[in-house]
Amino acid sequence: MAAALSPTSLESAPRIMRLVAECSRSRARAGELRLPHGPVATPVFMPVGTQATMKGITAEQLDALGCRICLGNTYHLGLRPGPELIQKAHGLHGFMNWPHNLLTDSGGFQMVSLVSLSEVTEEGVRFRSPYDGDETLLSPEKSVEIQNALGSDIIMQLDDVVSSTVTGPRVEEAMYRSIRWLDRCIAAHQRPDKQNLFAIIQGGLDADLRTTCLEEMTKRDVPGFAIGGLSGGESKGQFWRMVALSTSRLPKDKPRYLMGVGYATDLVVCVALGCDMFDCVFPTRTARFGSALVPTGNLQLKKKQYEKDFRPIDNNCACPTCQKHSRAFLHALLHSDNTAALHHLTVHNIAYQLQLMSAVRASIVEKRFPDFVRDFMGTMYGDPTLCPTWATEALASVGITLS
Amino acid sequence: MKLSLTKVVNGCRLGKIKNLGKAGDRTMDIPACLLYTKTGSAPHLTHQTLHTIHGLPAMAQLTLSSLAEHHEVLAEYKEGIGKFIGMPESLLYCSLHDPVSPCPAGYVTNKSVSVWGLGGRVEMTASKFMAIQQALQPDWFQCLSDGEASCEEATSIKRARKSVDRSLLFLDNCLRLQEESEVLQRSAIIGVIEGGDVMEERLRSARETAKRPVGGFLLDGFQGNPATLETRLYLLSSVTAELPEDKPRLICGVSRPDEVLECIERGVDLFESFFPYQVTERGCALTFSFDYQPNPEETLLQQNGIQEEIKYVDQTKKIKTTSCNQEMTSFEINLKEKKYQEDFDPLVRGCSCYCCKNHTRAYIHHLLVTNELLAGVLLMMHNFEHYFGFFHSIREALKSDRLAQLKELIRRQAS
Numbered sequence: 093m094a095a096a097l098s099p100t101s102l103e104s105a106p107r108i109m110r111l112v113a114e115c116s117r118s119r120a121r122a123g124e125l126r127l128p129h130g131p132v133a134t135p136v137f138m139p140v141g142t143q144a145t146m147k148g149i150t151a152e153q154l155d156a157l158g159c160r161i162c163l164g165n166t167y168h169l170g171l172r173p174g175p176e177l178i179q180k181a182h183g184l185h186g187f188m189n190w191p192h193n194l195l196t197d198s199g200g201f202q203m204v205s206l207v208s209l210s211e212v213t214e215e216g217v218r219f220r221s222p223y224d225g226d227e228t229l230l231s232p233e234k235s236v237e238i239q240n241a242l243g244s245d246i247i248m249q250l251d252d253v254v255s256s257t258v259t260g261p262r263v264e265e266a267m268y269r270s271i272r273w274l275d276r277c278i279a280a281h282q283r284p285d286k287q288n289l290f291a292i293i294q295g296g297l298d299a300d301l302r303t304t305c306l307e308e309m310t311k312r313d314v315p316g317f318a319i320g321g322l323s324g325g326e327s328k329g330q331f332w333r334m335v336a337l338s339t340s341r342l343p344k345d346k347p348r349y350l351m352g353v354g355y356a357t358d359l360v361v362c363v364a365l366g367c368d369m370f371d372c373v374f375p376t377r378t379a380r381f382g383s384a385l386v387p388t389g390n391l392q393l394k395k396k397q398y399e400k401d402f403r404p405i406d407n408n409c410a411c412p413t414c415q416k417h418s419r420a421f422l423h424a425l426l427h428s429d430n431t432a433a434l435h436h437l438t439v440h441n442i443a444y445q446l447q448l449m450s451a452v453r454a455s456i457v458e459k460r461f462p463d464f465v466r467d468f469m470g471t472m473y474g475d476p477t478l479c480p481t482w483a484t485e486a487l488a489s490v491g492i493t494l495s
Numbered sequence: 496m497k498l499s500l501t502k503v504v505n506g507c508r509l510g511k512i513k514n515l516g517k518a519g520d521r522t523m524d525i526p527a528c529l530l531y532t533k534t535g536s537a538p539h540l541t542h543q544t545l546h547t548i549h550g551l552p553a554m555a556q557l558t559l560s561s562l563a564e565h566h567e568v569l570a571e572y573k574e575g576i577g578k579f580i581g582m583p584e585s586l587l588y589c590s591l592h593d594p595v596s597p598c599p600a601g602y603v604t605n606k607s608v609s610v611w612g613l614g615g616r617v618e619m620t621a622s623k624f625m626a627i628q629q630a631l632q633p634d635w636f637q638c639l640s641d642g643e644a645s646c647e648e649a650t651s652i653k654r655a656r657k658s659v660d661r662s663l664l665f666l667d668n669c670l671r672l673q674e675e676s677e678v679l680q681r682s683a684i685i686g687v688i689e690g691g692d693v694m695e696e697r698l699r700s701a702r703e704t705a706k707r708p709v710g711g712f713l714l715d716g717f718q719g720n721p722a723t724l725e726t727r728l729y730l731l732s733s734v735t736a737e738l739p740e741d742k743p744r745l746i747c748g749v750s751r752p753d754e755v756l757e758c759i760e761r762g763v764d765l766f767e768s769f770f771p772y773q774v775t776e777r778g779c780a781l782t783f784s785f786d787y788q789p790n791p792e793e794t795l796l797q798q799n800g801i802q803e804e805i806k807y808v809d810q811t812k813k814i815k816t817t818s819c820n821q822e823m824t825s826f827e828i829n830l831k832e833k834k835y836q837e838d839f840d841p842l843v844r845g846c847s848c849y850c851c852k853n854h855t856r857a858y859i860h861h862l863l864v865t866n867e868l869l870a871g872v873l874l875m876m877h878n879f880e881h882y883f884g885f886f887h888s889i890r891e892a893l894k895s896d897r898l899a900q901l902k903e904l905i906r907r908q909a910s
Contacts, residue, residue, distance in 0.1 A: 181858075288732050
């Protein structure tokens, strides 16, 4: 293994996170990110707009919901429409006309999701395009180059990602390679003053490997750290332990971004474990399948039981969908071929996630986060004690009991 | 309601319909179009995105074909379709069919008419039809009618006669049932003029329908491809000549800008706005000009622009989409074309719609190429606004006696 490049050429990375409050029991924190396109309150859920669009909702709608940061994807945008075009359009912000912050993933995750189309070497990831069969090499340098052209406020290192269900030497190889790729990304980054490069902690479900990765990567002075390689097929028991391990070794004064999370319960638990930022396709994807997120779980609105239900999705939700429409109407619209049905639910589900994070944050600031967690679990599972075992254990590990 | 004409110029009626709506306090200018909806919602648009559109019509069109299957739900809801769909402030007109998806012929009997929803066929006798309208409580609704005389290539006189007889029978039945319904007292029945291509039957239909206490008239059977309308225009003039001046005339299935003008010249007041929807579904944007009195510099630029566009448009291009197998017209551009990939202009320079104020052709092109849902949303917003702007310009042109200029401008772009 080559010696890690010492990042002496990198001036001290900006401290982009300001802590506003910390839970005295758990590791939960409330803060504020200072980013080039404005401040972002944390904990924050970032909706995923893979191809320069938040699916069927406009930038104006997304802004009105209070979203101040969302995701784009380097792999997809690198293929279509390509970095040169986006640069001509004044970056991704200009191309999609989004005035707030953007975070771009490096394309690393596609190594897992499109594993049959990819091949990993020390050089980078070779992808075969599903559209025209062309081959592209996504190296750390190339990924950063594309992200520099996209101009996103937070960019992610290219990491060697393996599915969390993979065991054996491949996991170790990927972990060490991710460190080397981090250094290559740092060296290739042309715009550290305008774009914040985050490292991604790997190591799979192996505590030793993850610890090594944490030790090494935290030596690099990057503005923030992501916890990667989780939220795949692993058990929830393994999942939370790796998250807790990671947050225990990450610096307090830098944001912790847990990638690919997720479901409401997971968000609340992982805030307790000390994470600040989250992203997941789940709320927007499930909306397009007719599922509306509510504090008690979700409503499969296409089902017959909602045919004559004249209540809004959620009485306490302030989103435009709930202000104007009933479950019955949405049910009827979902059974039509009018795409407006999907957009109503996308708006609501994003609102749900953002409202949840807002409520979490308020409870941390007002020093009642543990009570909030108990209320949340009670609503979601009928009784706090009926909360899934892994969540109970995870919360207990940071001093929050549910009974 | 009361229709008062401001002026009539070359057969075109400019005026206002007053005392509309449940409270009798709404007004609608004519000529005008109605907002096209599918299952009670503008296509692709939520309330938020719909209301960024300037010049929204005062009245929306609902289709019984999309709503009939929900009649039990609406009956239980009790408060009417307007509130159910989240448009309590809008005037509502309920047509039988969806102009975009014509229904299979052969299902009209002496006692019933069928509409086709996504769940299948809904057969309606006059009683069932009126029960459904009771649950919907629209401001206006098309009466149950037999529109199939115009479906075949050549209508037989016998079939044309039957369409008129049946439609009058349905009308009389529905009017009687309306009298017995308190809920429907404030709704107006729109009488339907049938008769296929047989002049005698068309006149009979017009005269007889006009004798009934209907709120207005729907001219049915003039839809089809541009060629068929062409041949039916003479019928249209003869029909409207028989109708009272003080009641609105609607036409179904006609929505293209050039056809709209032809019909307005023959005494039609209200149109459906499904054409912008069809344009949207084929990934296109309306770009035709309706600026009939631009400044001279603009004229030159426009003319050059129009020539450019026409040069590139392949008239016979057939673009298959899921809901309409329609040919692209010369009123629009196809954003899927590679040449828009790096075009950072708005869809139409000077357009004040959300899409043109915020996005570029290059972005729309990208959304179409990547099959993103937002493409439909943005294109619908632009196409509706552009189309509503066209209707506004018709009214302005009529006011200032410049319709001939507008007509010439549209005619030039139609070829």
